[in-house]
Amino acid sequence: MIGIGIDTGGTCTDAVVFDITERCILASAKSQTTHDHLEQGIGNSLDKLPKELLHQASFLALSTTLATNACVENKGGRVFMIFIGVSEKVVRNTYRDYGFESLDDILFVEGNAKEHTEPGWDLFEMEIAERLSAYDSVAIAQMNAEENGGAYEQKAAELVRRHSSMPIVCAYHLFHDRNVIQRGASALLNARLLPVIDGFLKAVRSSMQLRNLNYPVVIMRSDGSLMNETYALNHPVETLLCGPAASVMGGAYLGHYPKSVIIDMGGTTSDIALVKDHLPVRADNGIQIGSWRTFVKGLYVDTFGLGGDSEICYQENNLFLSDRRVMPLCILAAQYPDIFRVLDNLDDNYWKGHSKPMYSFYIRQKDIAGNSRYTEEEQTLVRMLEDGPLSLAETAHALHTDVYKLNLQRLEDEGIILRSGLTPTDMMCIRGDFTLYDAKASRLAVAFLAKSTHHTPEEIPALVYELVEKKLYKNIVRILLEDRFRKTKSYAYTDEINLLAEECFRFSKDGQDDPNHLIQARFQSDAVLVGVGAPIHVFLPEVARLLGTTCFVPQEAGVTNALGAVIGDIRAEVIIHIKANYEMNSEEETKSGYYVYGVREPQIFEAYAEALAYAKKAGETAAREKALEQGAIEISDVIFQEEQQNAMAYGMDLFLGSEVHVEVIGKMDFTS
Structure with a gap:
């Protein structure tokens, strides 16, 4: 039996044809993810696979980092949260610990399931009728839901349906765990991700129909197992770490090491998982991503913002990497050669550099014409971006402001627009480690960055490589310390561990320490570092050297996620x-x-x-x-x-x- 595996990541969409019986990859392909039209990137990867194998396949298995990236980048639909019988005071003191952003989006309803005291439904209905119009979906969580099988959640959902046809997620239907705030956060996140996974599955089906492919579609869950389309549409939170889980399954399958650390570096995030006795380690109490604490059962995967598309930022002379994904300039230039109208003139216009990245651009992702949720100014800008990207200066001019007052955070957070700038991918193009795109745009931007930070253009790519290696090293050290000393997760040791890891990285990198120090610090591990993801081969060997171990980057490293999706059960x-x-x-x-x-x-x-x-x-x-x-x-x-x-x-x-x-x-x- 033959299966097709597809992984849609933040940067690339990968595909494999896998022979289930012989346990071998028959073909693989990679294309750029097209965020505004996902079906194009999916279709491009399918078209690179042999047609005869596509039509011999029995099923299509999916994984994606779309849900992961939506959480890391704070994107997704706007959700109205309803807590029944939950102490408002307790939520006020802890809501940020679970990922909730604002109390303004939460309604507290009295009701005690243990004492069989129902909420005041008439008052509840009046309140929701006034507030629902500003939201895309509703999540409902009831205290002590196990006492009546979540009956109050179901009643509240019925009343919401009288006033709106928007999706409703009941927490007890998803998870029976007792911590109601964490259960509510899980339900809210599920509601928030509904449009993300719905759009993804529609894009997949559209790509299949255009190629006359008609077989079952399954998608990976966060625990490395599979679910069908219908289940995924109602439980999108189960895909929260399905991309990383696929990389763990694929990496463990290819590595065959009894003890290893699997590092998957994509375009937006890096994911680290642990393998002991040949088995991936599972999360004990539900997975956490960023500030979101959920009851989603899954493999232990630690996700943080680091990828080929991480934005290179600067402040005075210091370079650093942001958690936010931007489109690499080398990729933008391939799609829109007209951006050289700005890049070619950076040297003349900003001969001393600038405190703002004047080489950056904004690209339209979604149309918001006529949407009352957005200001006239926001709609005007998005309309102007129809004709192509606008530079930072051009955008400020269009909005009759200057680059210092420009604030487009909301449009970026909600995926309406995307920014383009310098990234590690651009540095790899300049150094010849990534040859799919021309490096001219990247070099022009680096020349501007050099003047703005007093580094030379030749130094900057090496400095960025070191920033990537340091962030990988520090996160691997943190995760291995948390695995060995489980109690460290219960205390706020993040700053101390970060400082220690920073010192150890520098000592290991330089090979020497201040002679006045009475102790030398260095972390070492005998676990093999297994690298998956397109850019990982560039950075992992040095990180393994600094940790005193070896690394393994399989030949199929670039499509391991797609392989992981197709071998699940x-x-x-x-x-x-x-x-x-x-x-x-x-x-x-x-x-x-x-x-x-x-x-x-x-x-x-x-x-x-x-x-x-x-x-x-x-x-x-x-x-x-x-x-x-x-x-x-x-x-x-x-x-x-x-x-x-x-x-x-x-x-x-x-x-x-x-x-x-x-x-x-x-x-x-x-x-x-």
Whole structure:
């Protein structure tokens, strides 16, 4: 059986043809991701694959970093969050810790599921009727939802539907975990990503139809397993780290090392994962990306802003890399040669340099004509960009302001416009490590940057390479320290670790230290660094040398994500909680039964064995249903795991409860 794998990243769209039976890659291709028309980049990669193999394939498997990048770059639809029975004071004190940006987008509704006290629905309906018009979707999370199966969430959703047809996400439908703020953040993020994944899947189907390809489409989840289109459309948050998960699966498959660190560098982000005993390490309590804390189950992947398209910034004489993705100037010049009208005159117009990157441009991504959410000034600018990119100076002039007062952050954050500037990709073009594009535009911008920072044009590419290597090194060190010393994640040691890693990087790079220092610091690892992603081969060998280890960059490094997508299976996990119910009498504290939470309404049993048997049976039933919903036609394996929690109290070892993990592994139907 043959499968097609496609990975749509921030910069490139990769494709592979994989023989499932023989476990080998038959063909591969790479094209530029076209963000304004995703179907073009997908189609370009498909067209580079042999047609006969495309028509022999049984299915198409997808992975993407679109959701990851949307989180890192703070993009996506605007979501109205509804909390039911949640303390407003608690949320005010912690909301930023979970990724919420503003309290203005949150409505607090009273209601207590434990006491069966329903919210005031009439008042609730009046409030939402006044506020919904400014949003794209709604997320709803209820406190103690396990007490009534999320009934208040469902009721609130019904009332919202009376006033709007916008998508609604109920948190308890997605996750049964008890932390309601984290569950709410997960639901909000799911709602925010709805248009991202919907647009992606439509682009895929459009590309297939144009080429007369009609077979099942599956997409990778954050845990390295697969789900069908319907499930993905309703659960886009499950794709949050599907691109990185695909790189982990592909890197582990190609590397075959018992202990390794997998580093995937794309255009926008870099993702680091760990492999122990040949198995990828999984996230313990839901994955986190940037400031977003979620209950999405997945492989342990640490994502940070570093890629071939990271913006090179400067302040006075210092160069640094931003987390934000911009389009490399070498790529922009290939698409719009007219930008040389600005670049060719940089030397004459700014002969002493400038505090602003006057070589940067703005490109239109989406049309907002007639959209009342945007100001007349914003709509005017986007309309002017129809004719092609405008430079920083031209944009300021068009808006009757100067480059110092120009503020287009909202349009960038919402993906309406994209900025182009200098990136590591431009430096690779200049140094000949990336030859797909001409380096003329990059060199002209670097000459401007040199005058603005008092570096020479020859020094700047090497300085940028070192910035990339340092950021990779420091993040690998941080992640390995967090893995060894788990408690460091619970404390604010980020600044201290960053300072120590900075010193160790410099010492390892220079090979010498201040003779007055009484101790030398250097980090070393015996884990193999496995590099995947198009630009990684340029930077990883030096990082491995600094860490005293070796690296492996497979020949298929540029399309590893696409390979990872096509070798997955279907996995569904359900967690059932068993809690001991204690009662106090005049002499001692005694158990009076065991509550089982996690499936519909809670159940109570006198004996623990009965509660455990019920939890396993209910968990397996729910996991099988979930696997079938994801697209499985056959369950090949069921795995049970019980984790008990105990605590010392009153001089006794008290049983608090258990978590029963039930995971089913299934096969997908690729015959339709």
